[in-house]
Amino acid sequence: MEEDQELERKMSGLKTSMAEGERKTALEMVQAAGTDRHCVTFVLHEEDHTLGNSLRYMIMKNPEVEFCGYTTTHPSESKINLRIQTRGVLPAIEPFQRGLNELMNVCQHVLDKFEASIKEYKDQKASRNESTL
Numbered sequence: 001m002e003e004d005q006e007l008e009r010k011m012s013g014l015k016t017s018m019a020e021g022e023r024k025t026a027l028e029m030v031q032a033a034g035t036d037r038h039c040v041t042f043v044l045h046e047e048d049h050t051l052g053n054s055l056r057y058m059i060m061k062n063p064e065v066e067f068c069g070y071t072t073t074h075p076s077e078s079k080i081n082l083r084i085q086t087r088g089v090l091p092a093i094e095p096f097q098r099g100l101n102e103l104m105n106v107c108q109h110v111l112d113k114f115e116a117s118i119k120e121y122k123d124q125k126a127s128r129n130e131s132t133l
Helices: 002-014 049-060 093-132
Strands: 027-030 039-045 065-072 079-086
Touching (some): 049 065, 049 079
Antiparallel strands (some): 039 079
16 A cells, blocks of 8 residues: 555656646556556657657666557557556666656757757857958
């Protein structure tokens, strides 16, 4: 019972609002009857292959994850089902959260490098313009 409450607390931290003034769940956790917390399907609303494949890759790097896969429900719907199954000790929410955090870190690193390259390019261009004058 305590594990279920802890899991629900973690899930509530992952939910986000979609529209101003209206609270809509961007993430659902679905468990089949009779399964434990080691095999869970997460439904991510307003997402597609961009997040699905990247997140699947990050989650599969965890050696405690036995299976991770995703499907889109329909091409006209912006919703993916991400299924995670762990080897037994770790609840599925843990690699899900870790994968999201690692993916955010990778995206931030790419953004930082991109912005640094732009700054370097502009600095070089400015120094070339000054030397030609």
